[in-house]
Amino acid sequence: MKKTFALFAALALAASVFAVEIGKSAPDFTGTDITGKTVKLSDYKGKIVVLESYNSDCPFCNNQYHGGATQALQKELADKGVVWLLVNSVNPRNPSHRTAAQAQQEWTDLKIAATAWIDDSSGDIGRLYGMKTTPHVFVVDAAGNLAYAGAMDDQPDPSHDPKTARNYVREAVDDLLAGKPVAVTQTKPYGCSVHY
Amino acid sequence: MLDRHFINPGLQPGVRRRTAFGAASAALTRWGKPLKRRWASAPFSTGLKPGVTDRRNQKGETSGLTFVRFVALIILVLCLSAKPAPAQPSFLGDGGQAGHHTQVKLLLSADSARPGDIVIAGVDLKMDPAWHTYWKNAGDSGSPTKITWTLPAGVSAGETQWPLPHKLPPAEVTTYGYEDEVVLLAPLTLATNLPPGPLDISAKVSWLECKDTCIPASTVVAAKINVGSETKPSAEAATLQQWQARLPKSQGASVQAWWEPPVNNDTRSLNLAWADQTMAQSPDFFPDAGDNFEVQSATEQVTALATEGPGAIHLRKIVKKFAGDSPWPREVSGVLVGGTGESRAGLQIKVPIASEASVASVAIPASRSTASNAGLPAPLWQMLLYAFLGGLILNLMPCVLPVIALKILGFVSEAGSSPRHVRVLGLVYALGVIASFLVLAGVVIGLQAAGHHPGWGMQFSSPVFVVCLATLVLLVAMNLFGVFEVTLGGGALDSASQLASRSGMGGAFFNGVLATTLATPCTAPFLAPALGFAFAQPGPVVALFFFTIGLGLAAPYLVLSWQPAWLKFLPKPGAWMQKFKVAMAFPMLATLVWLYTIATSSYGKNVLWLGLFLVLTALAAWVYGEFVQRGRRHQTLATIIALLLFLGGYGFALEKELDWRAPVMVSSGAGDLKESAQGIAWHPWSPEAVAAARAAGQPVLVDFTADWCLTCQANKYSSIEIPSVREKLKAINAVALIGDYTHTPDVITAELNRYHRAGVPLVLVYPKGPDAPAVILPAILTPGIVLSALDQAK
Numbered sequence: 001m002k003k004t005f006a007l008f009a010a011l012a013l014a015a016s017v018f019a020v021e022i023g024k025s026a027p028d029f030t031g032t033d034i035t036g037k038t039v040k041l042s043d044y045k046g047k048i049v050v051l052e053s054y055n056s057d058c059p060f061c062n063n064q065y066h067g068g069a070t071q072a073l074q075k076e077l078a079d080k081g082v083v084w085l086l087v088n089s090v091n092p093r094n095p096s097h098r099t100a101a102q103a104q105q106e107w108t109d110l111k112i113a114a115t116a117w118i119d120d121s122s123g124d125i126g127r128l129y130g131m132k133t134t135p136h137v138f139v140v141d142a143a144g145n146l147a148y149a150g151a152m153d154d155q156p157d158p159s160h161d162p163k164t165a166r167n168y169v170r171e172a173v174d175d176l177l178a179g180k181p182v183a184v185t186q187t188k189p190y191g192c193s194v195h196y
Numbered sequence: 197m198l199d200r201h202f203i204n205p206g207l208q209p210g211v212r213r214r215t216a217f218g219a220a221s222a223a224l225t226r227w228g229k230p231l232k233r234r235w236a237s238a239p240f241s242t243g244l245k246p247g248v249t250d251r252r253n254q255k256g257e258t259s260g261l262t263f264v265r266f267v268a269l270i271i272l273v274l275c276l277s278a279k280p281a282p283a284q285p286s287f288l289g290d291g292g293q294a295g296h297h298t299q300v301k302l303l304l305s306a307d308s309a310r311p312g313d314i315v316i317a318g319v320d321l322k323m324d325p326a327w328h329t330y331w332k333n334a335g336d337s338g339s340p341t342k343i344t345w346t347l348p349a350g351v352s353a354g355e356t357q358w359p360l361p362h363k364l365p366p367a368e369v370t371t372y373g374y375e376d377e378v379v380l381l382a383p384l385t386l387a388t389n390l391p392p393g394p395l396d397i398s399a400k401v402s403w404l405e406c407k408d409t410c411i412p413a414s415t416v417v418a419a420k421i422n423v424g425s426e427t428k429p430s431a432e433a434a435t436l437q438q439w440q441a442r443l444p445k446s447q448g449a450s451v452q453a454w455w456e457p458p459v460n461n462d463t464r465s466l467n468l469a470w471a472d473q474t475m476a477q478s479p480d481f482f483p484d485a486g487d488n489f490e491v492q493s494a495t496e497q498v499t500a501l502a503t504e505g506p507g508a509i510h511l512r513k514i515v516k517k518f519a520g521d522s523p524w525p526r527e528v529s530g531v532l533v534g535g536t537g538e539s540r541a542g543l544q545i546k547v548p549i550a551s552e553a554s555v556a557s558v559a560i561p562a563s564r565s566t567a568s569n570a571g572l573p574a575p576l577w578q579m580l581l582y583a584f585l586g587g588l589i590l591n592l593m594p595c596v597l598p599v600i601a602l603k604i605l606g607f608v609s610e611a612g613s614s615p616r617h618v619r620v621l622g623l624v625y626a627l628g629v630i631a632s633f634l635v636l637a638g639v640v641i642g643l644q645a646a647g648h649h650p651g652w653g654m655q656f657s658s659p660v661f662v663v664c665l666a667t668l669v670l671l672v673a674m675n676l677f678g679v680f681e682v683t684l685g686g687g688a689l690d691s692a693s694q695l696a697s698r699s700g701m702g703g704a705f706f707n708g709v710l711a712t713t714l715a716t717p718c719t720a721p722f723l724a725p726a727l728g729f730a731f732a733q734p735g736p737v738v739a740l741f742f743f744t745i746g747l748g749l750a751a752p753y754l755v756l757s758w759q760p761a762w763l764k765f766l767p768k769p770g771a772w773m774q775k776f777k778v779a780m781a782f783p784m785l786a787t788l789v790w791l792y793t794i795a796t797s798s799y800g801k802n803v804l805w806l807g808l809f810l811v812l813t814a815l816a817a818w819v820y821g822e823f824v825q826r827g828r829r830h831q832t833l834a835t836i837i838a839l840l841l842f843l844g845g846y847g848f849a850l851e852k853e854l855d856w857r858a859p860v861m862v863s864s865g866a867g868d869l870k871e872s873a874q875g876i877a878w879h880p881w882s883p884e885a886v887a888a889a890r891a892a893g894q895p896v897l898v899d900f901t902a903d904w905c906l907t908c909q910a911n912k913y914s915s916i917e918i919p920s921v922r923e924k925l926k927a928i929n930a931v932a933l934i935g936d937y938t939h940t941p942d943v944i945t946a947e948l949n950r951y952h953r954a955g956v957p958l959v960l961v962y963p964k965g966p967d968a969p970a971v972i973l974p975a976i977l978t979p980g981i982v983l984s985a986l987d988q989a990k
């Protein structure tokens with residue numbers, strides 16, 4: 001019993017630690033977006049990809065969007081050829097779950113400017129990347145390696161002005177585009193739990 | 197458009213019940229932004245979701261979305277008409293106000309207090325079922341509750357004190373927080389020059405409450421206290437006290453922390469080890485939040501370290517560093533947690549993290565750092581072999597010798613019987629031994645299950661056991677003297693062969709039981725490591741070990757009874773047997789003296805009454821033997837007299853005067869432990885004493901011993917408390933520490949377990965220099981062993 005538990009704990013440790021590693025190849029995945037289109041990470045090889053765990057009912061996530069800060073960043077980076085994928089891993093039993101229709105409505109209402117919103121209600125992609133919070137952001141470089149993992153910005157609370165905060169995603173992408181090593185590769189993500 | 201907003205509160209489960217009232221009560225701001233802004237920016241969030249209605253109805257939650265809409269509409273109208281100040285919470289809009297699942301109030305420990313007093317303030321957060329708020333380190337997600345005090349001049353608040361939180365699921369995103377209710381505490385100090393009169397204490401409390409979704413909220417709570425000439429506790433003082441009891445302790449076991457190789461990755465394994473039996477159940481470590489590193493929530497309990505006993509706890513945590521070039525933390529702080537339910541305990545720690553290189557030296561067996569892989573100190577079969585050899589050698593230890601004499605006698609008298617009968621007796625004896633060992637195993641397993649630390653020979657720390665055994669040994673001695681007859685000694689002198697075969701069986705079995713009982717205070721060579729190993733194993737393995745030891749103890753007799761030819765080396769039965777039998781009563785008396793001495797440590801001078809009881813019992817045995825067994829008349833009367841003597845002795849001496857079952861422990865005057873004027877200057881052992889001496893650069897000799905441990909006493913008089921060792925200790929400026937295990941204190945059990953021992957003796961020599969590991973001396977010492985160990989220690 002004890003041993004089983006220890007084994008389980010060890011597996012859990014292994015899962016949480018080795019899910020993804022900075023500088024290593026970001027694990028590939030295939031998902032379906034809210035319009036029914038298939039999205040495959042490796043299809044974007046050659047482009048920088050931002051993955052964001054997303055749940056707008058979460059105040060931390062809400063804070064990034066309700067003033068338009070993240071939409072603006074999405075536009076800014078899209079102009080630079082960056083792909084931005086929202087990953088919504090909220091399970092279907094949770095009140096914050098969105099059906100495809102609801103998600104499309106929200107997309108329009110919020111003027112989301114990402115490349116796609118992936119319905120990950122199974123939680124597969126979220127768990128593959130060890131997404132813990134909403135938001136929790138990952139930046140994959142053009143070669144398909146993980147360049148950044150962590151928080152959206154340096155203000156871990158749900159009421160700050162994200163426009164004036166230090167945005168780690170922008171910094172990482174800018175470093176990559178400039179051909180420089182990414183200065184901040186990992187931060188502690190903050191937010192609500194991903195509702196797997 | 198508007199509709200979408202009305203719906204909002206309804207989307208938060210649990211809101212319906214209190215929508216209207218919650219809105220009124222909430223003057224909650226902190227997280228908020230002007231409501232106007234919300235209207236200005238494209239209102240987002242949950243939006244209108246037809247699916248929501250469906251799900252609700254499926255779940256049977258039919259409390260009426262229309263009602264929610266209605267209430268929400270009223271709220272909206274109220275909000276709009278009131279032109280809400282910026283103080284209105286913005287997101288989740290009206291729902292943010294109405295959607296509180298946490299009731300907050302401020303408690304003070306006193307209604308009135310004097311200047312200079314410290315008053316305990318508590319922020320009481322009551323969460324709705326299944327909602328939670330967070331600890332000071334929220335963990336993987338969430339946000340800690342914040343308290344900002346508004347205090348009148350002359351009142352200052354100390355740091356917030358957090359009761360022990362719980363780990364909250366799911367496993368992928370573990371957080372630390374509170375469900376149902378928590379009271380966060382802070383001491384308020386009143387200045388000595390505070391003028392009398394009422395004071396307003398208030399605090400702004402901001403928190404994040406989560407269930408299926410999270411809601412940030414804040415409120416201002418206030419309370420009054422009167423400054424006067426007397427301190428009057430408030431009605432809430434008791435509640436606050438209860439919550440104070442749930443704060444982690446700030447002092448307790450010494451904790452070791454060290455990195456485990458490899459240490460060159462982005463993630464490292466941090467090991468934490470401490471000994472506290474109250475925390476042995478589901479131990480865990482809740483870290484403080486780090487700036488650029490994170491102690492991850494998953495906890496691995498290193499199972500191999502179970503060999504260190506139930507009180508020693510060893511955890512492994514993964515530490516992840518966020519910034520590649522920042523240094524690794526040099527110390528770790530947080531709360532160690534263990535135990536379940538009401539007995540859950542916490543210990544606040546802040547300890548330096550040792551590099552793995554210097555770890556093996558901190559008196560931790562080197563096997564520790566690799567323990568999870570190496571697992572056992574030695575393979576099972578080898579330990580079982582030790583157990584068998586140990587059992588075999590136990591026959592030669594002073595404890596068992598008197599019984600052996602009886603056994604030999606039995607063999608001699610039975611030598612003439614049929615070989616089959618001798619074999620059966622041998623088997624029955626072995627059965628008696630093994631059955632007793634299995635009973636012991638059962639006791640050990642039971643104690644372990646109850647969370648205690650069983651130890652070899654521990655029953656001798658029970659005065660009740662000692663008294664019963666002393667009585668038994670006295671009766672055996674009386675019997676050997678011939679004062680009375682019992683069909684003992686393998687039915688040695690019984691004439692009727694029929695009876696002999698039956699009572700011989702009983703005698704043989706009893707001999708086996710007695711041999712085992714008397715064997716336990718002795719630890720033989722080989723037995724110590726085997727027992728140390730066995731005591732930390734699961735139940736079946738414990739039973740297997742005890743079975744093997746019993747087999748070892750019984751082995752010589754089994755062999756003899758199956759090879760009766762070897763019995764011819766023994767003298768022929770004859771009159772000598774009667775004399776030998778009486779002679780053997782004297783070792784029994786010696787055993788009695790030893791037991792009497794042990795009883796002294798429990799009863800002190802009152803042990804006199806035990807002596808009186810024993811004398812009366814002996815007298816009763818004589819009356820019984822002389823006038824009942826051998827007498828011809830008045831046998832009934834004699835029986836009554838014998839019984840009266842025994843029961844009178846019991847009732848008067850043991851029950852009335854000695855109160856033998858609940859003795860007052862007599863401490864052995866720990867101040868001066870010197871045996872004599874020239875004796876070794878012993879000091880009482882404690883982990884701190886060892887650490888202090890080592891820090892001072894002195895070698896240390898530690899003797900874990902017990903009054904009832906004969907091997908320990910033999911070691912002491914043969915090899916420790918002797919002139920050459922005394923001089924050597926002085927010459928190398930060593931510190932001598934004695935760990936008294938007579939009453940089996942847990943702290944020593946834990947230490948013994950660290951060295952994979954289940955009992956005493958254990959003699960350690962710590963060499964000079966803080967890095968060298970302790971040298972473990974063998975179970976049986978010679979002066980040479982001790983002297984050379986000390987020589988190498990300097």
